[in-house]
Amino acid sequence: MSDRSAAPGNLVLVESLVNSLDIESGRDLLDTEEGRANLGIGPEDVADARTLRESLRAALLAHAGHRPHRTVTPLGDLLAHAPLHLAVDDTDGSARLAPADPAPLLSRVAAAVAEALVAGVWQRLKACEAPDCHWAYYDRSPAGRGRWCSMQVCGARAKMRRYRAKDAKDIENTGGTGGAQEAHGTAPHTKDR
Numbered sequence: 001m002s003d004r005s006a007a008p009g010n011l012v013l014v015e016s017l018v019n020s021l022d023i024e025s026g027r028d029l030l031d032t033e034e035g036r037a038n039l040g041i042g043p044e045d046v047a048d049a050r051t052l053r054e055s056l057r058a059a060l061l062a063h064a065g066h067r068p069h070r071t072v073t074p075l076g077d078l079l080a081h082a083p084l085h086l087a088v089d090d091t092d093g094s095a096r097l098a099p100a101d102p103a104p105l106l107s108r109v110a111a112a113v114a115e116a117l118v119a120g121v122w123q124r125l126k127a128c129e130a131p132d133c134h135w136a137y138y139d140r141s142p143a144g145r146g147r148w149c150s151m152q153v154c155g156a157r158a159k160m161r162r163y164r165a166k167d168a169k170d171i172e173n174t175g176g177t178g179g180a181q182e183a184h185g186t187a188p189h190t191k192d193r
Contacts, residue, residue, distance in 0.1 A: 004137045004138060004140070004149065005138070005140070006138070007125055007136075007137075007138035008121065008138065009112070009115060009116065009119070009121075010108075010111065010112035010115050010116070011112055011115075011116050011121065011122075011125050011138065013039075013108055013109060013112050014056055014109055014112050014113065014116075014125060014136070015125065015136045015137070015138065016038065016039065017039060017049065017052065017053050017056060017105070017109065018053055018056050018057050018060060018127065018135075018136035019135055019136050020035055020039065020049075020053060021053065023132060023133060023134055023135075024132045024133060030046050030049055030050060030053075031046075039105060040103075040105065040108070041105050045104075045105060048105070048106070049105055051072075051073055051078070052078055052105065052106060052109060054069075054070070054072045055072045055073050055074065055075040055078055056075060056109070056136075057069060057072075057127050057134055057136070058070075058072045058075070059075045060125055060126050060127035060136055061126075061127045061129075061134065063122075063123050063124070063125060063126045063127075064126040064127060064128075064129060064139075064146075066127070066129050069127075069131070069134055078106065079106070079109070079110045079113065081106065082099065082100075082104070082106045082107040082109070082110035082111075083099075083100040083101075083107070084097045084098060084099060084100060084107075084110055084111055084114055085097070085098060085099075085100050086098075096115065097111055097114040097115060097118070098111055099111045121138075123144070124138055124139045124140070124144060125137075125138055125139075126138075126139050126146065128149035128154050129154075130149075130154040133149060133154050135149040135154075136149070137149040
């Protein structure tokens with residue numbers, strides 16, 4: 001888990017689905033009964049949930065200004081198969097978009113995306129730029145320019161890589177040895193996922 005708080009409202013469903021796969025370790029919560037139960041799906045829904053998850057990840061990477069991590073089914077194509085309807089509360093007249101059938105994960109995700117879009121927060125749900133992470137996070141920064149799910153893990157790693165690259169270039173340019181690089185260790189990705 002990153003050091004950020006969960007996404008607001010129903011975006012937590014989208015965040016949970018995307019974060020059901022730990023890219024670095026390969027651990028996939030959709031392979032577990034508990035992980036599927038947390039998303040309200042059965043074993044027969046896993047293949048579709050994985051397709052949806054990676055399409056969402058690509059969209060969240062785009063929100064952060066990054067290219068898709070791989071070729072995926074466009075998210076709009078998937079969500080087009082999840083009809084929504086306008087639900088109006090008889091007591092106070094409030095209205096919201098709701099899934100026509102709330103059981104399927106696709107319908108619940110479509111409703112969450114629509115709700116976030118109306119609230120103006122859909123673009124704030126992003127995926128970490130670290131290629132070995134791509135963890136979903138809600139960017140609460142004032143300017144909305146967050147790049148990593150965790151500054152302490154992924155952000156620190158990126159800064160260390162830039163420092164090492166600069167250090168290596170400096171050593172190469174001065175004709176020095178690479179011993180200084182070997183002294184720097186790499187910390188494992190230790191998010192508690």
